[in-house]
Amino acid sequence: MPISAEQFESITESDDGPTPGTNAYEILSFLEAHAEEAFTQSEIAEATGINKGSVGPTLTRLRDTGRVDHKGVYWRVSDHVRSLDAAAAHTDDVAASYEDEPMAYDEWQEHAVDPRKERE
Numbered sequence: 001m002p003i004s005a006e007q008f009e010s011i012t013e014s015d016d017g018p019t020p021g022t023n024a025y026e027i028l029s030f031l032e033a034h035a036e037e038a039f040t041q042s043e044i045a046e047a048t049g050i051n052k053g054s055v056g057p058t059l060t061r062l063r064d065t066g067r068v069d070h071k072g073v074y075w076r077v078s079d080h081v082r083s084l085d086a087a088a089a090h091t092d093d094v095a096a097s098y099e100d101e102p103m104a105y106d107e108w109q110e111h112a113v114d115p116r117k118e119r120e
Contacts, residue, residue, distance in 0.1 A: 027044060030048050
């Protein structure tokens with residue numbers, strides 16, 4: 001079903017990664033789960049259940065977007081993706097720590113900095 005030019009212009013593209021349920025998502029998820037290892041296309045096909053003929057082109061697209069690295073016959077999740085995953089996990093941990101012990105307003109005020117006093 002076509003959309004209007006206005007609707008088209010309002011679409012924002014995000015780089016949240018491959019869509020769940022796609023070959024790219026399955027391959028990247030597998031490689032992220034085994035981030036300390038590198039695999040051949042055949043091994044990836046066997047582990048994910050994706051047709052071997054689809055694994056190669058999908059890996060190439062993932063490499064072109066910087067999500068996987070390739071050396072010789074081996075493929076692995078890129079350091080960039082691994083660092084993004086680590087940053088997201090850290091953010092989740094920090095957020096969870098604040099959820100566990102909410103700070104009362106009066107406690108927050110004790111730690112707050114008055115910007116007027118900083119200028120003095």
